[in-house]
Amino acid sequence: MLHFNKAYAEKVILAPAAEFKLPTNLKMNRYGLALIHIDVEGIAPSMEFFRLGTDIDEINGVRFNDKLHSGIRSKSYLIEFKGLPKGYYLFAIPTGTYQIDKVSAPYFNLPYIRTLEDDPRWRFRIYPRSFNYIGYLNIQKERSHNKIDVKWLNRLFKDLGDIEPILSQQDLQLPLKQSFGLYGDFDMENLKQKEGS
Amino acid sequence: MRTFFWLVVLISFSSSADITSKQFFSKPEISSLALSPNGKYLATLNDSDLQQKLLVTDTASGKKVELYKILAKGKKETRIGAFQWLGNKYLAVETTSSKQGINELIDTKRKSDYLIFDLESDIESILTYKIKSRGRIVNPLISDDEYFLFSKPGATSRIYKIRVSKLNMLGKRLAKLERPDGGQMNGKNQLVAIKGVALHWFFALNGEVDSVLYFNRGGKLALSNIENRKLAEEINVWTSYEPLKKKSRRERIKERQEKLKRKRKGRTGHEPETTIDDAEYLSSDRYKYIIPILKASGENRYYAFDFKGQINNEVFLVDYNKASLKSVYKTHAYKILSINKSDDGLLSSVNLIKDGGVQTDYLDEKGNSLAVTDSDELEVSLTKTSDGKTELRYYESFNIPGHYSLVSGENIKTIGYKYPKLNNLKVIRMETGNLNIGQLSVPYILTFPQASEGPLPLIVFPHGGPIGVFDSMYFDLGTQFLNQRGFAVLRVNYRGSGGYTQSYMEAGKKQWGSGILEDIHAVTNHIKQRPDIDEGRVCVAGISYGGYAAAMLNMKYPESYQCGVTVAGVSDVFLTISSTVNNKAQFKWAQEYIANLDEDLQAVREISPINLVEQLDSPLLIMHGEADDVVDVEHAYRLKYALEQSGKTYEWHMFKESGHNFEHESDMAEMFDKMVTFINKHI
Numbered sequence: 001m002l003h004f005n006k007a008y009a010e011k012v013i014l015a016p017a018a019e020f021k022l023p024t025n026l027k028m029n030r031y032g033l034a035l036i037h038i039d040v041e042g043i044a045p046s047m048e049f050f051r052l053g054t055d056i057d058e059i060n061g062v063r064f065n066d067k068l069h070s071g072i073r074s075k076s077y078l079i080e081f082k083g084l085p086k087g088y089y090l091f092a093i094p095t096g097t098y099q100i101d102k103v104s105a106p107y108f109n110l111p112y113i114r115t116l117e118d119d120p121r122w123r124f125r126i127y128p129r130s131f132n133y134i135g136y137l138n139i140q141k142e143r144s145h146n147k148i149d150v151k152w153l154n155r156l157f158k159d160l161g162d163i164e165p166i167l168s169q170q171d172l173q174l175p176l177k178q179s180f181g182l183y184g185d186f187d188m189e190n191l192k193q194k195e196g197s
Numbered sequence: 198m199r200t201f202f203w204l205v206v207l208i209s210f211s212s213s214a215d216i217t218s219k220q221f222f223s224k225p226e227i228s229s230l231a232l233s234p235n236g237k238y239l240a241t242l243n244d245s246d247l248q249q250k251l252l253v254t255d256t257a258s259g260k261k262v263e264l265y266k267i268l269a270k271g272k273k274e275t276r277i278g279a280f281q282w283l284g285n286k287y288l289a290v291e292t293t294s295s296k297q298g299i300n301e302l303i304d305t306k307r308k309s310d311y312l313i314f315d316l317e318s319d320i321e322s323i324l325t326y327k328i329k330s331r332g333r334i335v336n337p338l339i340s341d342d343e344y345f346l347f348s349k350p351g352a353t354s355r356i357y358k359i360r361v362s363k364l365n366m367l368g369k370r371l372a373k374l375e376r377p378d379g380g381q382m383n384g385k386n387q388l389v390a391i392k393g394v395a396l397h398w399f400f401a402l403n404g405e406v407d408s409v410l411y412f413n414r415g416g417k418l419a420l421s422n423i424e425n426r427k428l429a430e431e432i433n434v435w436t437s438y439e440p441l442k443k444k445s446r447r448e449r450i451k452e453r454q455e456k457l458k459r460k461r462k463g464r465t466g467h468e469p470e471t472t473i474d475d476a477e478y479l480s481s482d483r484y485k486y487i488i489p490i491l492k493a494s495g496e497n498r499y500y501a502f503d504f505k506g507q508i509n510n511e512v513f514l515v516d517y518n519k520a521s522l523k524s525v526y527k528t529h530a531y532k533i534l535s536i537n538k539s540d541d542g543l544l545s546s547v548n549l550i551k552d553g554g555v556q557t558d559y560l561d562e563k564g565n566s567l568a569v570t571d572s573d574e575l576e577v578s579l580t581k582t583s584d585g586k587t588e589l590r591y592y593e594s595f596n597i598p599g600h601y602s603l604v605s606g607e608n609i610k611t612i613g614y615k616y617p618k619l620n621n622l623k624v625i626r627m628e629t630g631n632l633n634i635g636q637l638s639v640p641y642i643l644t645f646p647q648a649s650e651g652p653l654p655l656i657v658f659p660h661g662g663p664i665g666v667f668d669s670m671y672f673d674l675g676t677q678f679l680n681q682r683g684f685a686v687l688r689v690n691y692r693g694s695g696g697y698t699q700s701y702m703e704a705g706k707k708q709w710g711s712g713i714l715e716d717i718h719a720v721t722n723h724i725k726q727r728p729d730i731d732e733g734r735v736c737v738a739g740i741s742y743g744g745y746a747a748a749m750l751n752m753k754y755p756e757s758y759q760c761g762v763t764v765a766g767v768s769d770v771f772l773t774i775s776s777t778v779n780n781k782a783q784f785k786w787a788q789e790y791i792a793n794l795d796e797d798l799q800a801v802r803e804i805s806p807i808n809l810v811e812q813l814d815s816p817l818l819i820m821h822g823e824a825d826d827v828v829d830v831e832h833a834y835r836l837k838y839a840l841e842q843s844g845k846t847y848e849w850h851m852f853k854e855s856g857h858n859f860e861h862e863s864d865m866a867e868m869f870d871k872m873v874t875f876i877n878k879h880i
Contacts, residue, residue, distance in 0.1 A: 064775070064794040121777045121784065152777045157834040181775055182794075 009048060009078040014038075014089035017166045023092060031092050032126040033174065035133050035167075037159055038089060040081040041141035042105045049100045050076040052123070064120045064182055076101070081139070088159075088166055095128045097182075105139050105148040114150050122152060125179045131167055132179035133159070154180040218866035220618040221678050227613050230601065232256075232589045234339045235285045236582035238316055239589075239601075239612055240264070242277060246862050249277045251290060253316060256603055256612060264314055264323065265290065278309070281334070284342035287361050288314045289334055313361055326364040329377040335398045339583060346406075349382065352414075354395035356406060357386045391421070391428045399492040399499070402542055407492055408432065420489060420517075422497070432497050432517045435488075487513055487522065494542030500525070502533070509533050510699075512547065528558070532695070550696050573627060573670035575599075593672045595627045595644065616674075623647060625680040629670060632720050637704060640690045640697075641720045642668055644680050645729065653685040654734035654880050657721050657750070657758075660688065661741030663713055664705050664790055667696035675869065679738075682873050687724050691716035709742075709770065709791050710804020714749055718757070734880040738762035738872055741828060741857065748806040748817060748836070755814035760879035762818045762872050763806075765828050765857050768836035770805045771798075778826065807839040818848045818875040820868055822855025848875060 015021070017035060077093070100122040103114045116122040124134040133156050140149040156163075156178050167176060228244040236256060243250040251265040267275050275294035283289050293309045311334065315324040328347070335356060336346035343362065349355045363379030365371060393411040396418075401407040406423045413419045417436060422429040489499030497517040502509050510533055512526040525544060526536075532550045539545040547558045557577055574594040579601075581588050586605055593599035599615035614620065624647040631638045645653060656679050660668045668676075668688040679686045690696070691713045693705015705713060717737075725732040737747040737758050744766020751761035767773050774787045774794055788794060792801045802808050817840070821833035833851070840847045850871055852864050859865040 119777075119781065119784075121775050153829060153831065154772060155829070155831045155834075157838045158831050160834075160838070 009076040012077050012079045012091050012093065014079060014081075014084060014091050017088040017090045017163075018169055020090040020170065022172060026092055028129045030094055030128060032095050032128050032130050032132050032177075032179075033090050033172075034093050034124070034126060034179070035131050035163065035176075036089050036091075037087070037136040037155065037162075038081060038084060038138075039086045040084065040137060040139045042139055043082075043107065045081045045103070045105045045139045047079045047081070047100060047137070048076060048102045048104070049079075049098045051094070052097045052099050088163065090131075093126055095126050097123060097125050099123050100152070103137075103139065103148075103150045103152075105143065105150070107143060107148075114148055121181060123182055125182070127177050127179065129174055130177045130179075131172075131174050132177050133163065135180040154178075156180065216619060216621065216681065218678065218870045219863065221681075222674065222865040222869065223616075223618060223862050225599075225615045226617050227601065227615055229280075230579075230589075230613070231281055231288075232580050232582065232603075233282045233285050233288075233316075234583040236587040236603065237285060238282075238288075239603075240280055240282070240288050241613055242280070244277075251277055251280065253288065253314075254612060256610075259612075262320055262323075264288070265312070281337050282339065283313065283334070283337045283345045283361060284339055286315060286317050286342045287345075288316060289337070289345070290314065291333075312367060313364065315361075325367040326361060327367040328359075328364060330382050336400055336404065338404060340404070346388065347382075348395060348398060350394065352392070352394070354391050354393060354409075354411065355382075355387055356389040356398065357382050358388055359386065387426070389423050389426050391423070393419070393428075397490075399489070401492065402494070408497075410489065420499075487515060489515060491536060491538055492542070493538070493544070500536055500538070500544055510549075512536055512544065514544075526558075526560070573629070575671045595642075595670050595672060596622075596624055598622070598672050619677075622677065623681055625677065627670070632723050634716055634719050637692055637701070637716075639692065639716045639720060641724070642670055642688045642690075643685065643724060644676055644688075645685045646680050646683055649683070649685075649729070652729055652731035653683070654736070654876075655687060655721075655724065655730050656684045656876065657687045657689075657717060657735065657737040657747075659691070659717050659737070659739045659743040659746045660694070661739070661743050662693070662695075663691065663709065663742040663746075664693045665695035665702055666742075667694040669696070678869055679873070684876070685730055687721060689717045689720045706790050707792060707797075709745075710749060710800075714746060714753060717746060718750060718754055721757070734759060736760040736762070736876045736880050738764070738876065739766070740764040741766065745806065749804070749809070751815050751817060752806060752809040752812045755812060758815055760816050760818070760876060762820070762875060763836070764820045764868060764872070765822060765825055765859075766806075766819075766832065766836075767828055768806045768832040768839075771801050772832065772835070773828070774801070776829065778829070807835050810836075810839045810843045810845055813840070813843075813845050816846045816848070816875075816879050818850070818871065820850045820852070820871065822852045822857065822859060822864070824853075824855060825857045827857035 014036070020033075022033075077098075079091075099118065100116050102116065105114075124132070126132050126134075136151070136153045136155040136159065138149075138151040138153075143149060163176065224245040226243050227241045230239060230241045232239050239254045239256055241252050241254065243252065249267045250263060252261050253264050254261045265277065267277060275292055278291040278293060280288060280290040290312045291309060292312060293307055311328040313326040313328070315326070318324040330347070330349060332347055332349040334345055335348045338345050343360055344358055345361070347357050347359045349357070359378070359381050363381055365375070365378065371377070389406050389409075391409060391411060393413040395409050395411040397410040398406060399408045399410070408420060408422050409428075410418070410420050413421075413431075413434070417434050419434045420432040422432060486504045487501045488504055489501045491500040492498075493500050493514055495516070499515050499517075501513045501515045503511060503513065510528050511524055512533065514523045514525045515521075516523075526533075526547055528547070528549055534548040534550065536544060536548070537546045544560055546560060549558060575592065577591045579589045579591055588604045590602050590604050591599060592602065593615070598619045600611055601613040601615075603610045603612055626645045626647050628643045628645075629640065630643070631640050633639075658676060658679065660666050667690050673688075676686050676688065691705070692708060693702060693713055695702055721735065724730055725735065735758050737750045738761070739745075739747045741764075744763035745768070747761040748763045748766055748768065751758050770791060771794070774784070774791050779787065792804075794801065819833050819836055821828075821830050823830050830851070833849075837847065837849060850868075852859065852868065854861060855864045855868075859868055
């Protein structure tokens with residue numbers, strides 16, 4: 001597994017979902033909008049991820065128990081959460097399947113990285129021309145010497161009551177997709193109705 | 198005489214009066230206790246949501262003294278932990294409390310202390326000492342009223358013999374010439390000093406330090422004799438237990454290269470997975486996972502557990518002098534919890550889980566097992582006075598909440614109740630049985646209100662887990678509550694339950710939505726045929742997996758159940774297996790025991806309530822704690838969404854502060870009240 005330097009990762013800027021403006025030159029056949037719910041505290045928490053596959057077939061073809069080919073990885077991304085209040089955020093990102101690699105919560109010289117490596121549960125998918133719900137991230141401010149408390153959960157249906165009014169404010173007529181993890185039958189079936197909207 | 202005593206207790210419990218749910222689910226009045234060596238005092242801890250209270254009772258007069266009280270003040274409170282007698286006069290209490298520590302670093306904000314109370318001092322203002330040094334009491338020296346042994350941790354671990362009356366008083370500032378702990382942590386009082394971090398000290402029958410299990414300076418786990426106050430020869434060294442240390446860059450690279458090499462070999466089939474059978478394991482690497490836990494009589498002889506297996510069902514006697522390993526006790530029961538030895542150092546009893554309950558298997562002088570009685574009564578000897586004449590015993594049965602008694606010959610005296618508010622419970626009736634389902638014999642427990650007339654409504658109340666958990670025949674708060682409210686209650690120890698045999702537990706593998714539910718349903722159908730059960734009034738209620746079963750049974754067999762109550766229940770099995778809350782080992786376990794996400798995806802879909810809501814034909818109550826970190830609250834929201842989409846009837850209640858176990862007494866009471874109200878409304 002390659003370990004990359006933050007300097008080589010593309011920084012992703014999050015915008016509060018209610019204030020998000022779609023970049024005018026964005027090619028929506030190749031991009032989707034990722035929707036993340038964050039509740040993150042600490043000095044300079046961040047999350048790093050990279051793309052596993054690029055096209056839709058690959059998105060649907062990745063299996064839970066398949067090992068990743070070591071040494072092969074495309075462009076890496078970095079989200080810095082410093083100073084972001086709790087809430088829903090949007091960012092535009094190319095379509096594909098992504099692996100969250102590390103979650104960091106620096107605290108002086110103590111270990112501060114939770115390395116996920118190729119854990120298949122820490123993935124998300126981005127579909128084109130869609131709002132992609134990628135999950136709820138919680139990093140607690142309080143920690144112990146050896147451990148940071150990080151939660152990454154699929155809370156789509158708990159969050160749905162908040163998400164729907166926020167997205168309806170947007171002029172974009174895009175469907176909402178469940179994009180947390182690799183797949184989830186229930187989510188896909190039940191969101192079809194919304195996808196069609 | 199003893200039978201007569203329990204009969205009297207039973208009758209005293211049988212006067213009827215409805216007890217409120219808050220009284221029912223209040224925390225036990227006695228959460229732990231310790232009898233002084235001469236039997237004069239009994240120390241008990243009352244641990245409730247509101248406070249912790251340490252009481253000492255004079256066993257002769259029954260007079261109680263409140264020794265120490267702490268009011269609950271959220272996370273930063275002081276908590277009472279373990280307590281023990283240091284002879285007949287002093288009671289040592291371990292407390293943990295908050296300190297300022299380093300901002301945001303939780304583990305720098307707690308400290309633990311020992312307080313020592315002098316019970317022979319003025320009862321109105323009891324003398325209290327405090328140990329200022331870091332460490333723990335390793336031997337109370339119960340035959341000596343003044344002294345105890347205290348171990349100080351560090352790169353060099355030491356044991357000191359400390360005199361209580363020379364310690365500093367609690368709350369009193371040290372004078373200029375006064376020294377912490379009376380200056381006793383010095384060479385003069387030092388009994389032993391070893392180079393290494395001690396994990397467990399073993400003592401000989403005469404109370405002298407015999408040996409120590411510790412991490413040596415080379416970072417290896419070792420067992421060594423103690424002679425002349427120092428480490429003598431190493432009895433054994435375990436190479437498999439090494440503390441974690443920071444690896445150098447070169448070590449990390451080498452490790453990664455080796456991992457890659459192993460992967461490639463694995464792919465081409467050059468390095469197949471190997472398993473070591475027991476015989477090979479014993480002969481080739483016999484001490485690798487066998488760790489001593491109790492000193493046996495004789496030189497370098499220890500009773501030990503094998504920590505290789507996940508389930509411990511064997512006790513070994515290891516003689517390091519003869520390099521021999523002998524199995525001295527093995528059970529086909531589920532699991533050994535702990536072992537005890539007699540005064541002469543022989544293995545005397547084994548506490549184990551068997552037939553759905555905790556049982557003590559007593560051994561004769563030769564170490565042979567005496568018969569274990571299958572009983573719905575739990576009677577355990579907790580401790581004896583030093584003269585062996587008086588015994589502290591605990592008793593409970595399905596009908597009688599736990600209580601503690603002092604037994605001297607034929608004389609039995611009750612000295613404390615676990616749930617004193619439940620002394621007036623109506624007596625319930627219990628029947629147990631087994632139903633043969635395929636190759637399995639599935640046990641069940643059926644309880645009734647005693648004074649019932651006509652056929653009763655039935656609540657099927659499956660336990661959580663489901664793997665390795667079980668319902669016992671002893672006192673159960675939830676079952677009792679439902680019985681007291683007029684329902685018959687059926688509990689099924691379906692396949693996969695613990696407490697029976699390993700193979701019975703393994704039979705629950707990948708049976709979440711199939712075999713386990715079929716067991717519960719088949720036993721329910723069997724019970725419904727009884728004349729004292731109203732087959733048209735049956736509801737399933739449960740917590741965690743039990744909640745999942747409640748929803749599933751109502752969906753799979755809509756004609757059989759009139760309603761369901763799912764509390765903290767799983768509604769989407771896919772979400773449970775793929776949860777990021779579990780570590781990698783738990784994720785692997787979930788795929789092995791529930792379903793493989795890639796290979797069994799269709800099956801996962803078919804065993805998830807959210808995908809079967811169309812089949813639901815009866816009302817469902819969903820309850821969940823918003824702070825549940827075992828079954829995330831998302832499960833409740835998913836089920837709610839699916840029910841709404843299908844236009845099904847349901848009721849819904851969220852508990853803002855509750856976790857998976859409904860830790861607050863008031864939430865637990867409210868949850869059961871809502872359950873009963875809902876069931877009464879629908880059956």
